[in-house]
Amino acid sequence: MGFAERFREAAEAARAKLQEHGVIQDAAAIHGVHAVGPTDHDLDIASRAMALGAPDPYSLITHDEVVALTGIPVGGPSLTYTDDDLGVRFVAEDGHQRSWSFGVHAGHAVDADTPFDPVTWYEWMVALLGAAEAVPGLGDAAVYQDGMLYVRGAGRAFYVLIEAPDGSPANQWATALGRRVLDRFASGQAG
Numbered sequence: 001m002g003f004a005e006r007f008r009e010a011a012e013a014a015r016a017k018l019q020e021h022g023v024i025q026d027a028a029a030i031h032g033v034h035a036v037g038p039t040d041h042d043l044d045i046a047s048r049a050m051a052l053g054a055p056d057p058y059s060l061i062t063h064d065e066v067v068a069l070t071g072i073p074v075g076g077p078s079l080t081y082t083d084d085d086l087g088v089r090f091v092a093e094d095g096h097q098r099s100w101s102f103g104v105h106a107g108h109a110v111d112a113d114t115p116f117d118p119v120t121w122y123e124w125m126v127a128l129l130g131a132a133e134a135v136p137g138l139g140d141a142a143v144y145q146d147g148m149l150y151v152r153g154a155g156r157a158f159y160v161l162i163e164a165p166d167g168s169p170a171n172q173w174a175t176a177l178g179r180r181v182l183d184r185f186a187s188g189q190a191g
Helices: 003-020 040-051 063-070 118-127 170-187
Strands: 078-081 085-093 099-107 141-145 148-153 156-163
Touching (some): 099 118, 141 170
Antiparallel strands (some): 148 156
Protein backbone atom coordinates (compact mmCIF):
# COMPACT_ATOMS: atom_id res chain seq x y z
CA MET A 1 0.00 0.00 0.00
CA GLY A 2 1.44 3.33 -1.11
CA PHE A 3 1.53 6.62 0.74
CA ALA A 4 -1.40 8.06 -1.23
CA GLU A 5 -3.58 5.04 -0.42
CA ARG A 6 -2.71 5.22 3.32
CA PHE A 7 -3.47 8.96 3.31
CA ARG A 8 -6.83 8.39 1.59
CA GLU A 9 -7.78 5.68 4.13
CA ALA A 10 -6.79 7.94 7.05
CA ALA A 11 -8.82 10.81 5.61
CA GLU A 12 -11.88 8.60 5.13
CA ALA A 13 -11.54 7.28 8.70
CA ALA A 14 -11.32 10.83 10.07
CA ARG A 15 -14.37 11.91 8.05
CA ALA A 16 -16.36 8.91 9.29
CA LYS A 17 -15.39 9.73 12.89
CA LEU A 18 -16.50 13.36 12.45
CA GLN A 19 -19.81 12.24 10.93
CA GLU A 20 -20.31 9.75 13.77
CA HIS A 21 -20.04 12.57 16.30
CA GLY A 22 -22.17 14.94 14.22
CA VAL A 23 -19.45 17.57 13.77
CA ILE A 24 -19.83 17.85 9.99
CA GLN A 25 -23.54 18.70 10.26
CA ASP A 26 -23.17 20.77 13.46
CA ALA A 27 -23.52 24.44 12.51
CA ALA A 28 -22.22 25.46 15.94
CA ALA A 29 -18.94 23.59 15.42
CA ILE A 30 -16.01 25.98 15.01
CA HIS A 31 -13.65 25.32 12.11
CA GLY A 32 -10.34 26.92 11.18
CA VAL A 33 -10.37 29.08 8.08
CA HIS A 34 -7.62 28.07 5.68
CA ALA A 35 -5.09 30.83 5.26
CA VAL A 36 -4.40 32.22 1.82
CA GLY A 37 -0.69 32.24 1.09
CA PRO A 38 1.02 35.59 0.76
CA THR A 39 1.33 37.10 -2.70
CA ASP A 40 4.64 38.28 -4.12
CA HIS A 41 3.55 41.83 -3.22
CA ASP A 42 2.87 40.75 0.38
CA LEU A 43 6.31 39.13 0.59
CA ASP A 44 7.95 42.28 -0.77
CA ILE A 45 6.21 44.36 1.90
CA ALA A 46 7.21 41.87 4.61
CA SER A 47 10.85 41.93 3.42
CA ARG A 48 10.85 45.74 3.52
CA ALA A 49 9.29 45.75 7.00
CA MET A 50 11.86 43.25 8.27
CA ALA A 51 14.65 45.42 6.82
CA LEU A 52 13.13 48.28 8.87
CA GLY A 53 13.31 46.26 12.09
CA ALA A 54 10.17 44.10 12.13
CA PRO A 55 10.63 40.55 13.36
CA ASP A 56 9.79 37.61 11.12
CA PRO A 57 5.98 37.67 11.46
CA TYR A 58 5.70 33.88 11.45
CA SER A 59 8.01 33.74 14.49
CA LEU A 60 5.68 35.85 16.67
CA ILE A 61 3.32 33.00 17.59
CA THR A 62 2.46 29.62 16.12
CA HIS A 63 -0.82 28.06 15.11
CA ASP A 64 -0.52 25.44 17.87
CA GLU A 65 0.10 28.12 20.50
CA VAL A 66 -2.99 30.07 19.43
CA VAL A 67 -5.12 26.91 19.59
CA ALA A 68 -3.68 25.90 22.97
CA LEU A 69 -4.08 29.35 24.53
CA THR A 70 -7.58 30.10 23.21
CA GLY A 71 -9.17 26.70 22.71
CA ILE A 72 -10.37 27.84 19.26
CA PRO A 73 -9.40 25.61 16.29
CA VAL A 74 -8.06 28.34 14.02
CA GLY A 75 -6.67 27.88 10.53
CA GLY A 76 -3.09 28.63 9.53
CA PRO A 77 -1.38 32.02 9.67
CA SER A 78 -2.10 34.82 7.21
CA LEU A 79 0.38 37.64 6.73
CA THR A 80 -0.98 41.05 7.78
CA TYR A 81 0.60 44.51 7.85
CA THR A 82 0.19 48.28 7.98
CA ASP A 83 2.68 51.11 7.39
CA ASP A 84 4.42 50.53 10.72
CA ASP A 85 3.65 46.96 11.82
CA LEU A 86 3.90 43.43 10.48
CA GLY A 87 2.19 40.34 11.81
CA VAL A 88 0.13 37.21 11.44
CA ARG A 89 -3.55 36.48 11.88
CA PHE A 90 -5.42 33.25 12.55
CA VAL A 91 -9.15 32.86 11.83
CA ALA A 92 -11.96 30.43 12.69
CA GLU A 93 -15.70 30.45 11.98
CA ASP A 94 -18.82 28.40 12.58
CA GLY A 95 -21.92 27.65 10.53
CA HIS A 96 -23.80 30.56 12.13
CA GLN A 97 -21.50 33.06 10.40
CA ARG A 98 -19.70 33.90 13.63
CA SER A 99 -15.95 34.36 13.38
CA TRP A 100 -12.91 34.52 15.64
CA SER A 101 -9.71 36.28 14.63
CA PHE A 102 -6.43 36.38 16.55
CA GLY A 103 -3.71 38.70 15.27
CA VAL A 104 -0.25 39.58 16.55
CA HIS A 105 1.51 42.60 14.99
CA ALA A 106 4.97 43.96 15.84
CA GLY A 107 5.96 47.57 15.25
CA HIS A 108 8.81 48.69 13.00
CA ALA A 109 10.31 51.91 11.59
CA VAL A 110 8.38 53.65 8.82
CA ASP A 111 11.49 54.37 6.75
CA ALA A 112 15.24 53.80 6.71
CA ASP A 113 15.96 57.33 7.99
CA THR A 114 13.88 56.98 11.16
CA PRO A 115 15.13 54.47 13.71
CA PHE A 116 12.42 52.44 15.41
CA ASP A 117 11.86 53.29 19.06
CA PRO A 118 9.49 50.82 20.76
CA VAL A 119 8.73 53.27 23.59
CA THR A 120 7.67 56.06 21.22
CA TRP A 121 5.69 53.67 18.99
CA TYR A 122 3.90 52.17 22.01
CA GLU A 123 3.07 55.58 23.51
CA TRP A 124 1.77 56.89 20.17
CA MET A 125 -0.43 53.81 19.64
CA VAL A 126 -1.77 53.84 23.21
CA ALA A 127 -2.62 57.55 22.91
CA LEU A 128 -5.10 56.61 20.15
CA LEU A 129 -7.14 54.54 22.61
CA GLY A 130 -9.90 56.21 24.56
CA ALA A 131 -10.27 54.24 27.78
CA ALA A 132 -7.56 51.59 27.90
CA GLU A 133 -6.99 49.66 31.12
CA ALA A 134 -3.48 48.93 32.37
CA VAL A 135 -2.55 45.24 32.38
CA PRO A 136 -0.19 44.77 35.33
CA GLY A 137 2.64 42.25 35.18
CA LEU A 138 2.81 42.08 31.38
CA GLY A 139 6.08 43.36 29.95
CA ASP A 140 7.35 46.85 30.72
CA ALA A 141 3.92 48.32 29.91
CA ALA A 142 0.64 46.96 28.61
CA VAL A 143 -2.90 48.25 28.12
CA TYR A 144 -6.11 46.62 26.91
CA GLN A 145 -9.27 47.99 25.34
CA ASP A 146 -12.00 46.29 23.31
CA GLY A 147 -10.02 43.34 21.96
CA MET A 148 -6.80 45.33 21.49
CA LEU A 149 -3.79 44.70 23.74
CA TYR A 150 -0.68 46.87 23.31
CA VAL A 151 2.50 45.56 24.93
CA ARG A 152 6.02 46.90 25.31
CA GLY A 153 8.79 44.65 26.57
CA ALA A 154 11.88 42.63 25.63
CA GLY A 155 13.02 45.61 23.53
CA ARG A 156 9.91 45.39 21.32
CA ALA A 157 6.44 46.89 21.00
CA PHE A 158 3.54 44.92 19.59
CA TYR A 159 -0.19 44.44 19.78
CA VAL A 160 -2.61 41.57 19.92
CA LEU A 161 -5.94 42.08 18.17
CA ILE A 162 -8.86 39.81 19.05
CA GLU A 163 -12.12 39.91 17.09
CA ALA A 164 -14.67 37.50 18.51
CA PRO A 165 -18.41 37.14 19.17
CA ASP A 166 -19.88 39.04 22.12
CA GLY A 167 -19.31 37.27 25.42
CA SER A 168 -15.95 35.83 24.36
CA PRO A 169 -13.08 36.17 26.86
CA ALA A 170 -11.15 38.49 24.53
CA ASN A 171 -9.21 40.16 27.35
CA GLN A 172 -8.10 36.79 28.73
CA TRP A 173 -7.12 35.54 25.27
CA ALA A 174 -5.23 38.73 24.40
CA THR A 175 -3.29 38.64 27.67
CA ALA A 176 -2.37 34.95 27.24
CA LEU A 177 -1.23 35.53 23.65
CA GLY A 178 0.66 38.69 24.63
CA ARG A 179 2.47 36.84 27.42
CA ARG A 180 3.46 34.07 24.98
CA VAL A 181 4.77 36.57 22.41
CA LEU A 182 6.86 38.26 25.12
CA ASP A 183 8.26 34.86 26.11
CA ARG A 184 9.14 34.18 22.46
CA PHE A 185 10.95 37.53 22.19
CA ALA A 186 12.81 37.00 25.48
CA SER A 187 13.90 33.47 24.51
CA GLY A 188 14.96 34.46 20.99
CA GLN A 189 12.25 32.34 19.33
CA ALA A 190 10.72 35.48 17.81
CA GLY A 191 12.81 37.91 15.91
